Amino acid sequence: MSSQPDGGRAAARTLEPEIESPGFHVAHHFDSADTQFDSGRMGVWIFLVTEILFFGGMFCAYAVFRSWYYDAFKEAHHHLDKVMGAINTVVLICSSLTMALGVRSAQRSKRKLTAAMLAATILFACVFLVIKYFEYSHKFAEGLLPGAYFTAEGFKTGTDAGVFFANYFMMTGVHGLHVIVGMGLITWVLLRARRGEFSGRYYAPVEGAGLYWHLVDLIWIYLFPLLYLIG
Amino acid sequence: MDANDAKDHGHESGARGGDHVPHIVPFRAYLFVWLALLALTGITVFVSYFDFGKANIVIALLVATVKASLVAAIFMHLFYDKKFNAIILSFSVIFLVIMIGFTMFDTNYRGENDAIEGVRPRDYTAPFIKGVPDVRVPQAAAKEPEKPAATPVH
Numbered sequence: 001m002s003s004q005p006d007g008g009r010a011a012a013r014t015l016e017p018e019i020e021s022p023g024f025h026v027a028h029h030f031d032s033a034d035t036q037f038d039s040g041r042m043g044v045w046i047f048l049v050t051e052i053l054f055f056g057g058m059f060c061a062y063a064v065f066r067s068w069y070y071d072a073f074k075e076a077h078h079h080l081d082k083v084m085g086a087i088n089t090v091v092l093i094c095s096s097l098t099m100a101l102g103v104r105s106a107q108r109s110k111r112k113l114t115a116a117m118l119a120a121t122i123l124f125a126c127v128f129l130v131i132k133y134f135e136y137s138h139k140f141a142e143g144l145l146p147g148a149y150f151t152a153e154g155f156k157t158g159t160d161a162g163v164f165f166a167n168y169f170m171m172t173g174v175h176g177l178h179v180i181v182g183m184g185l186i187t188w189v190l191l192r193a194r195r196g197e198f199s200g201r202y203y204a205p206v207e208g209a210g211l212y213w214h215l216v217d218l219i220w221i222y223l224f225p226l227l228y229l230i231g
Numbered sequence: 232m233d234a235n236d237a238k239d240h241g242h243e244s245g246a247r248g249g250d251h252v253p254h255i256v257p258f259r260a261y262l263f264v265w266l267a268l269l270a271l272t273g274i275t276v277f278v279s280y281f282d283f284g285k286a287n288i289v290i291a292l293l294v295a296t297v298k299a300s301l302v303a304a305i306f307m308h309l310f311y312d313k314k315f316n317a318i319i320l321s322f323s324v325i326f327l328v329i330m331i332g333f334t335m336f337d338t339n340y341r342g343e344n345d346a347i348e349g350v351r352p353r354d355y356t357a358p359f360i361k362g363v364p365d366v367r368v369p370q371a372a373a374k375e376p377e378k379p380a381a382t383p384v385h
Contacts, residue, residue, distance in 0.1 A: 041232075041238075042313075045320065046319060048320070049322065049323040056323075063331050063334070067338060082276065082279070086272065090269060093268045093272065097265040099306075100306045104255060104256060104261070107253035166375065200250075200252070201250050201251065214302055214303075214306050215307075218302055218303070221295050225279070226291065226292075228244040228281065230287045231277035
C-alpha cells in the first residue's frame with residue numbers, strides 16, 4: 001500500500017474488498033507474479049515428461065513382449081473384463097472433468113465450488129480403485145497371475161499367457177499407485193482450498209495437481225485399448 | 232495469447248507486474264471435450280469388436296492419441312499456454328517414439344543375418360584380409376573377385 005502516492009490512506013477511508021490469498025507473495029527472485037506462475041507450471045510439465053518416459057519404458061516392454069508372444073497376448077487379453085475396463089475409463093474421464101472444473105473454480109475464486117470439485121475428483125478415483133480391486137481379486141481367484149505364478153488352466157498357449165499378465169499387473173499396478181499418490185496430492189490441495197488459500201491471484205497448486213491428474217488419465221487412455229481391447 | 236495479457240487490477244502485490252491474471256477456459260469447452268472423450272471411448276470399444284488384423288493396433292492408438300490430444304490441449308490448458316510447454320511435451324513423445332521404434336527395429340529383425348553369416352563366418356581377429364571375399368555377397372565369393380584383370384577379352 002505504501003507504493004500508492006497517498007500512502008494507502010485513500011484505501012483506508014473506503015471499503016476495500018479483502019485481498020484474496022493473503023498468504024501469497026511473489027518470491028524475490030521472480031520479476032513478476034506471471035513469471036513465478038509460468039515457471040512453476042513449466043516445472044510441473046518437465047516432471048510430467050519424466051512420468052511419460054517412466055511409463056514409456058513399460059510400454060516398450062509391452063511392445064517387445066507382444067511381438068515375441070503374439071498368440072499368448074491375443075488369447076490372454078480376452079480374460080480381461082472389457083466392460084469393467086471401459087467403466088474405469090469413463091470414471092477417469094469424469095474425474096478429469098471435475099479436476100479441470102476445480103482448477104477453473106479456483107481461478108474464479110469460488111472457494112466452496114473448488115472444494116466440491118476436488119472432492120468429486122477424489123470420489124471418482126475411489127470408484128476407479130474399487131473396480132480395480134474387483135478385477136484383481138477375480139484374477140487372483142482364477143490363477144491369472146504374472147509370470148512364474150501363472151497357474152490357470154485351459155490356455156492353448158500354455159504358460160506363455162503369464163507374460164501377458166506380468167505386463168498387465170505391472171502396468172496397471174504402477175498406474176494404480178499413481179492414482180493413489182494423486183488422491184493424496186488432491187486431498188492436500190483440497191484441505192488448503194477449504195482454508196480459502198486459493199483465488200484468481202494464486203491457484204498454482206490446484207493447477208499443478210490438476211496437470212498430474214490429467215496425466216494419470218492420459219496414461220490410462222493408452223493402457224485401456226492396448227491391454228483390454230487389442231491384447 | 233496467454234496469461235501475460237494482464238490488465239493491472241490495482242492490487243499491488245509487491246510484484247512489479249501486478250497480479251497474475253488467470254486465463255479462464257469457457258465452461259462449454261470443458262463440457263464439449265468431456266462429451267467428445269466419452270464418445271471416442273465408445274468408438275474405441277465398438278471398433279474393438281471387429282478384427283482389422285494388423286490395423287487393430289493402429290486404429291486403437293490413433294483414437295487414443297486423439298483423446299490424449301483433447302485432454303492435453305483443453306484440460307491441461309496447453310492450447311492456451313505458452314508454446315514452450317507444448318514443446319516440452321512433444322519432446323517426450325519424440326523420445327518415446329525413438330526408444331520404442333528402435334527397440335522394435337532391433338527385436339523384429341534379429342536373426343535375419345544368420346543364414347548369410349553362417350555360410351562363411353568372418354574371422355573377426357583379421358577382418359579385412361586381402362583376397363578374402365565379402366561374406367555378405369555370397370555370389371561374388373563364387374565369382375572369385377580377387378583376380379580383376381584376369382578376364383580375357385574375347
